[in-house]
Amino acid sequence: MSGHLHAAPEPSVTVRTPGKVNLVLRSGARRDDGYHPLSTVFQAVSLFEEVTATHVAPGTGITLTVSGPQADVVPLDETNLAWRAARAVAGHTGMDADVALHIHKGVPVAGGMAGGSADAAAALVACDALWDAGLSRHELTMLGAELGADVPFALLGHTAVGTGRGDVLTPVLTRGEFHWVFAVQDEGLSTPSVFARFDELSGTAPAADHAEAAAVAAGRPGAAGRPDAADAGRRPDPGDDAGLMTALRAGDPTALGEALHNDLQAAALDLRPELGRVLEIARDAGTLGALVSGSGPTVAALARSRRHALAIAAAWTSAGVVASVWTATGPAPGARITG
Ligand SMILES: C[C@](O)(CO)[C@H](O)COP(=O)(O)OP(=O)(O)OC[C@H]1O[C@@H](n2ccc(N)nc2=O)[C@H](O)[C@@H]1O
Numbered sequence: 534m535s536g537h538l539h540a541a542p543e544p545s546v547t548v549r550t551p552g553k554v555n556l557v558l559r560s561g562a563r564r565d566d567g568y569h570p571l572s573t574v575f576q577a578v579s580l581f582e583e584v585t586a587t588h589v590a591p592g593t594g595i596t597l598t599v600s601g602p603q604a605d606v607v608p609l610d611e612t613n614l615a616w617r618a619a620r621a622v623a624g625h626t627g628m629d630a631d632v633a634l635h636i637h638k639g640v641p642v643a644g645g646m647a648g649g650s651a652d653a654a655a656a657l658v659a660c661d662a663l664w665d666a667g668l669s670r671h672e673l674t675m676l677g678a679e680l681g682a683d684v685p686f687a688l689l690g691h692t693a694v695g696t697g698r699g700d701v702l703t704p705v706l707t708r709g710e711f712h713w714v715f716a717v718q719d720e721g722l723s724t725p726s727v728f729a730r731f732d733e734l735s736g737t738a739p740a741a742d743h744a745e746a747a748a749v750a751a752g753r754p755g756a757a758g759r760p761d762a763a764d765a766g767r768r769p770d771p772g773d774d775a776g777l778m779t780a781l782r783a784g785d786p787t788a789l790g791e792a793l794h795n796d797l798q799a800a801a802l803d804l805r806p807e808l809g810r811v812l813e814i815a816r817d818a819g820t821l822g823a824l825v826s827g828s829g830p831t832v833a834a835l836a837r838s839r840r841h842a843l844a845i846a847a848a849w850t851s852a853g854v855v856a857s858v859w860t861a862t863g864p865a866p867g868a869r870i871t872g
């Protein structure tokens with residue numbers, strides 16, 4: 534060691550957030566604001582995003598770097614959800630948005646597992662802590678819901694029922710650990726196009742408002758986050774999720790496998806017919822239940838054990854139907870400061 538004094542390291546905050554799978558997803562018809570009323574059960578899984586927020590000189594603004602698998606397809610500008618989250622915290626608190634953000638991606642990009650939403654949730658918590666803004670969990674959740682329907686769940690984690698746009702959450706009690714394996718595709722699916730195909734298949738596609746649909750598809754801000762947006766008469770089929778809740782409470786993976794359901798699956802399969810084969814291979818390998826995760830194209834398969842998860846992974850890999858295979862357990866905790 535030399536006798537020189539080293540400059541103190543830049544203070545920084547690292548926050549970890551989970552990806553998710555929708556155990557059940559029921560969607561009603563498209564609302565006037567472009568969103569669909571959902572009745573869903575989220576489970577957070579142990580594929581994590583990590584966002585590090587570091588102080589920079591005043592006036593620097595927001596800078597962004599990304600690492601990890603698929604980092605090359607993540608936008609590095611103000612369309613990145615983490616960037617928008619930093620700006621939202623600054624806007625809400627009146628602070629200057631000066632921060633260097635680094636995202637390490639551990640959730641598939643555009644895979645229906647809410648990786649971008651997890652980044653937004655992590656950046657909200659990281660900037661709040663870095664800037665000592667003192668926002669409550671409630672305030673962070675409100676800011677998160679404006680950024681995307683999946684962001685509040687990435688803050689909360691574990692298992693929860695989601696209603697509204699998927700952003701109104703009620704925690705669900707679960708026991709034990711569930712073993713998941715995910716078939717990840719090279720090319721993602723756009724969430725708006727999957728919902729649009731869902732509308733077409735269910736015969737509820739709106740006739741005369743293409744302009745609004747295009748605005749929504751382009752990601753321009755609509756009436757997102759407006760809890761009063763009319764959805765009367767457009768609610769999802771209530772379904773019967775008693776079996777699912779019992780399975781979760783009992784920690785019974787076989788019963789959970791039987792209860793898995795996704796209303797968006799037919800739309801994702803219509804856009805990506807090859808996913809049918811991915812589902813079939815998981816079934817041949819004895820999965821307890823397989824389904825398209827959220828808006829896809831990732832396929833999630835529930836396994837009896839870690840060993841069984843690896844067997845399903847091997848079946849997918851040897852059939853050559855996936856770009857990569859990732860294993861995980863659920864539930865996993867929500868946003869946490871880790872450093
Ligand atoms: C498919 C899910 O992942 C299931 O959890 C979510 O519903 C998607 O959540 P997300 O990606 O956070 O969604 P956002 O970024 O808020 O919305 C992207 C687009 O998805 C569609 N969208 C999203 C959520 C919802 N309840 N209805 C929708 O129709 C809309 O076209 C919207 O413009």
Ligand SMILES: Nc1ncnc2c1ncn2[C@@H]1O[C@H](COP(=O)(O)OP(=O)(O)OP(=O)(O)O)[C@@H](O)[C@H]1O
Pocket residue numbers: 606607608612613614615636641642643644645646647648649650652653683721722724827828829
């Ligand atoms: N931080 C981010 N990470 C990845 N993609 C981002 C991010 N911010 C914005 N995007 C954009 O959002 C798109 C969807 O990314 P994301 O990985 O969140 O999809 P997803 O997991 O299918 O989302 P969801 O399940 O919430 O619908 C990407 O194709 C990319 O253009």
